[in-house]
Amino acid sequence: MVARFLFLVSLILGGLFPTASIAQDALTALSRLTGEGLTIETGPQGVEIGIEMNRSVPWRVFTLDAPMRLVVDFSELDWDAVDPEAGAGLAEVGAVSTGIFRPGWSRMVVELTEPLAIKGAAMRAEGEGARVAISLVPTDADAFAARAGAPPSARFDVAELPTPGQVEDDTFVVVIDPGHGGIDPGAEREGVMEKDLVLTFARALEEAFLRDTDVQVVLTRSDDSFVPLEERVSLARIAKADVFLSLHADALAEGRANGATVYTLSEDASDVASQKLAERHDRADLLAGVDLTETDDAVALVLMDLARTDTQPRSDALADAIVEGIRTATGSTYKTPRMQASFSVLKAPDIPSVLIELGFLSSKRDFEKLTDPEWRASMAVGIRDAVMTWAEADEAGAERRRQ
Numbered sequence: 001m002v003a004r005f006l007f008l009v010s011l012i013l014g015g016l017f018p019t020a021s022i023a024q025d026a027l028t029a030l031s032r033l034t035g036e037g038l039t040i041e042t043g044p045q046g047v048e049i050g051i052e053m054n055r056s057v058p059w060r061v062f063t064l065d066a067p068m069r070l071v072v073d074f075s076e077l078d079w080d081a082v083d084p085e086a087g088a089g090l091a092e093v094g095a096v097s098t099g100i101f102r103p104g105w106s107r108m109v110v111e112l113t114e115p116l117a118i119k120g121a122a123m124r125a126e127g128e129g130a131r132v133a134i135s136l137v138p139t140d141a142d143a144f145a146a147r148a149g150a151p152p153s154a155r156f157d158v159a160e161l162p163t164p165g166q167v168e169d170d171t172f173v174v175v176i177d178p179g180h181g182g183i184d185p186g187a188e189r190e191g192v193m194e195k196d197l198v199l200t201f202a203r204a205l206e207e208a209f210l211r212d213t214d215v216q217v218v219l220t221r222s223d224d225s226f227v228p229l230e231e232r233v234s235l236a237r238i239a240k241a242d243v244f245l246s247l248h249a250d251a252l253a254e255g256r257a258n259g260a261t262v263y264t265l266s267e268d269a270s271d272v273a274s275q276k277l278a279e280r281h282d283r284a285d286l287l288a289g290v291d292l293t294e295t296d297d298a299v300a301l302v303l304m305d306l307a308r309t310d311t312q313p314r315s316d317a318l319a320d321a322i323v324e325g326i327r328t329a330t331g332s333t334y335k336t337p338r339m340q341a342s343f344s345v346l347k348a349p350d351i352p353s354v355l356i357e358l359g360f361l362s363s364k365r366d367f368e369k370l371t372d373p374e375w376r377a378s379m380a381v382g383i384r385d386a387v388m389t390w391a392e393a394d395e396a397g398a399e400r401r402r403q
Contacts, residue, residue: 045135062148173240180195245383262319
């Protein structure tokens with residue numbers, strides 16, 4: 001299957017594969033400017049910034065010093081329609097720049113010629129869209145410097161991950177993705193937050209791998225940082241992941257549920273997943289080893305579909321193995337432990353990926369297990385052994401396909 005995929009890639013990129021029947025509709029960012037788009041004007045007390053868009057998306061605002069700047073991030077806003085003259089003529093504002101600064105996030109940087117503090121910042125629904133309003137008021141240089149600085153969610157550094165040049169070709173790389181983090185706490189019970197619980201378990205799982213195997217382990221976050229969902233997949237690709245394991249511990253508002261569940265991407269979600277990935281402006285990380293930066297949307301979608309033809313059965317086999325590993329190690333599995341869903345972190349078309357619900361915080365039984373270090377250690381060993389068993393079988397299957 002791998003050889004067939006690479007052969008078809010060469011045909012498509014060479015222009016020999018017919019794509020005329022595929023829709024050529026342009027794919028865009030999650031949100032776009034509407035109405036007046038970006039406005040920067042003098043207000044009653046200082047400077048007023050308005051950003052109108054067709055839908056609300058996650059965002060953040062902060063200031064940086066040396067030089068003084070206002071930074072506004074969106075996940076993700078298309079800035080193509082921005083007015084290049086916005087803020088022109090205002091004494092307090094210098095140049096304004098916009099664009100993509102990493103996959104899944106776009107940024108606006110406003111240079112400040114005078115120290116201005118953020119007095120208020122809010123996103124409000126307006127009709128079918130949304131509007132961000134930011135109020136800046138004069139302050140002094142010392143106060144500005146004291147408040148300046150990027151929040152943890154904006155400081156995540158992909159440079160901390162191994163680059164392709166740092167990973168040997170024959171090294172098996174496991175990327176562990178502790179869900180939630182930072183401003184996104186996840187579920188909570190009795191003061192225990194899901195984001196902390198899954199990070200603790202991720203470290204236990206990492207230790208289990210490093211103690212008894214020669215694999216390389218990479219965590220998408222190693223502290224209480226917010227990492228956007230789409231970026232978690234990008235980080236896995238940067239690390240040259242062989243498998244991607246996303247960890248969660250959800251809670252149910254109604255009904256009772258106990259035990260672990262392992263998810264793969266549903267077939268119905270595959271086409272939508274490909275389109276969502278292709279909507280990103282940065283094409284460099286859609287498929288490992290294939291340069292799609294100059295490729296149109298139709299071709300990119302075909303290539304991702306071909307990649308999933310090979311990857312999806314491998315993800316299913318990985319999920320089945322993990323269910324058996326958990327059952328053998330702890331006996332703690334849900335009554336239907338294998339499920340499918342359209343989780344964003346499962347959308348990499350070329351990396352076998354699963355999402356593991358370790359248990360339900362809403363269950364007293366699961367809560368006691370999840371907060372028990374000995375149980376977590378047993379669970380980690382079960383998952384580790386399952387991944388290694390799967391890896392051996394997967395490599396044997398790859399050898400047969402190469403013959």
